[in-house]
Amino acid sequence: MNKKTVYMDYAATTYTKPEVLEEMIPYFNQYFGNPSSIYSISRETKKAIDMSRDRVAKALNADRSEIYFTGGGSEADNWAIKGIAFAHKNKGNHIITTKIEHHAVLHTCEYLEKYHGFEITYLDVNEEGIISLEDLKNAITDKTILVTIMFGNNEIGSIQPIKEIGAICKEKNVFFHTDAVQAVGNVKVDVKDMNIDLLSLASHKFYGPKGVGALYIRKGIRIHNLVHGGGQEKARRAGTENVAGIVGMGKAIELATEDIEKHQSRILPLREKLIKGLLEIPHTRLNGPTGDKRLPGNVNVCFKFIEGESILLMLDAMGICASSGSACTSGSLDPSHVLLAIGLPHEIAHGSLRLTIGDGTTEEDIDYVLEKVPTIIQRLRDMSPLYDEFIKGDGK
Ligand SMILES: *Cc1c(COP(=O)(O)O)cnc(C)c1O
Numbered sequence: 001m002n003k004k005t006v007y008m009d010y011a012a013t014t015y016t017k018p019e020v021l022e023e024m025i026p027y028f029n030q031y032f033g034n035p036s037s038i039y040s041i042s043r044e045t046k047k048a049i050d051m052s053r054d055r056v057a058k059a060l061n062a063d064r065s066e067i068y069f070t071g072g073g074s075e076a077d078n079w080a081i082k083g084i085a086f087a088h089k090n091k092g093n094h095i096i097t098t099k100i101e102h103h104a105v106l107h108t109c110e111y112l113e114k115y116h117g118f119e120i121t122y123l124d125v126n127e128e129g130i131i132s133l134e135d136l137k138n139a140i141t142d143k144t145i146l147v148t149i150m151f152g153n154n155e156i157g158s159i160q161p162i163k164e165i166g167a168i169c170k171e172k173n174v175f176f177h178t179d180a181v182q183a184v185g186n187v188k189v190d191v192k193d194m195n196i197d198l199l200s201l202a203s204h205k206f207y208g209p210k211g212v213g214a215l216y217i218r219k220g221i222r223i224h225n226l227v228h229g230g231g232q233e234k235a236r237r238a239g240t241e242n243v244a245g246i247v248g249m250g251k252a253i254e255l256a257t258e259d260i261e262k263h264q265s266r267i268l269p270l271r272e273k274l275i276k277g278l279l280e281i282p283h284t285r286l287n288g289p290t291g292d293k294r295l296p297g298n299v300n301v302c303f304k305f306i307e308g309e310s311i312l313l314m315l316d317a318m319g320i321c322a323s324s325g326s327a328c329t330s331g332s333l334d335p336s337h338v339l340l341a342i343g344l345p346h347e348i349a350h351g352s353l354r355l356t357i358g359d360g361t362t363e364e365d366i367d368y369v370l371e372k373v374p375t376i377i378q379r380l381r382d383m384s385p386l387y388d389e390f391i392k393g394d395g396k
Helices: 016-024 039-062 073-088 103-115 133-139 162-172 242-256 260-279 309-315 335-343 365-383 385-392
Strands: 067-070 094-098 119-123 143-150 175-179 198-202 213-217 284-286 296-303 352-356
Touching: 016 296, 016 365, 039 067, 039 242, 067 162, 073 103, 073 143, 073 175, 073 198, 073 213, 094 103, 103 119, 119 133, 119 296, 133 162, 143 162, 143 296, 260 284, 260 365, 296 365, 309 352, 309 365
Parallel strands: 094 119, 094 143, 143 175, 175 198
Antiparallel strands: 067 213, 198 213, 284 296, 296 352
16 A cells, blocks of 8 residues: 555454454365365364364353354344344334344344334433433333343444443343444453343454454344354354354454453544543534443444544545445445434434544554644535524524
C-alpha cells in the first residue's frame, strides 16, 4: 500500500494474526484430508479440530462437548434462535430480545414472527443503550421460551448486565442466548458464571479468519438443527468442516483471551484519548456508555448538521477506514436502529461516526485521526445548509 492507511473498523472485522495464519496453512495443503475419512492425514485434521474445540471451550469456561463450529456469527445466531424456537414451540411461542440487536438476531426474530407464529418482545434500552432488568422480568410470561440479548453492542459498545440477565432467565426457567460476537476477546466471558445457555461467537472479530464461528450449547439442551445433512458436529451441524478456519479460530481465541486485562489496559487509554479529542469538536456527542460499561475498543460519536456517509468518504480519502451505523446497513439511507433506540432524532443519528480500535492501533493512529477529523467536520459543515441556518439563526 503506498497510501497511509489507518484502520479503525475492528468491529466490522479484524486482520488475521500471523501466528494464526501460520497454524492454518498446513491444513490447506498438507493435512487436507476430510476429517470424516479414516486414513492417517484425516486423523491429523480430526485431531486439529478437537484441539480447537478445547481452546474455544477453555476461553468460554465451557466443556468441549458444548462447542459446535459454524460458518460464522450470523449462522450461530440463526441456529440458536430458530433451533430453540422450533424445538420448544409446544411450551410457548414467546421470545424476548432487544431493539439494538445485530441484524442476524433481529431479522431472525422477525422471520419467526412473520412466518411461524412467534411473538417477539423487543425491549427498549436507555440512553446508554442498556436494557432494564425490571423490563425484562416484566416481559417474561408462561409462554416465553427464549431470551436473546447481545453481550456487547457492535455500534455503540454498550455492555449488557449479562450475569444478571442469566440469573433472571435461570430463575424463570427460560433459555438465555447471547450474541457475544463483539465481546469475546474484549471482555471476560464465562458461560458458567453468567448462566448462559447458548452463546454465539465469530472468529474474524478476534483476529481469526472469516467464515468460521461457533455456537456454545449448554449440555442437555434440546435444539433443532439448522443445517441438515451429514453427521458432522455430533450430527448437529452438517457439512465438511472448515478445518483450516477452525484451526485458526482456536489459535485466535487462545491469543485473544489469554490476557484480557493486558489487552484492555493497552486499548482503553487509546479509546479515551480518541473520545476526548473528538468531543472537543463543537456540537459533537458521544453515543453509548462511558467507562467499563463500554467495549474497550468502541468509539461512536454524532456530529450535528452533517451526514455520516460524507464523513466516511472524506476519511477514506485520507486513508482512514471507519464506519457509520453498521457495515450491513451502510448504503441504505436509514439511520441506525441502534441510534434511534437510544433516543436520537433522525437528523442527528444521520451524522454518526464509529471508530473501533484494536490490537494494531497505535497512539500515532489516534493522533492522525484527531488531526484530520476536525478539518473534515468543518469543511462538511461549511457546505451544510443545516449548519448555515444554525449560524444565521441565534447560534444556540
Ligand atoms: C459481526 C457480528 C455478527 C455477524 O457475524 P458474521 O461472522 O459476520 O456472520 C453478529 N453479531 C454481532 C454483534 C456482530 O458484531
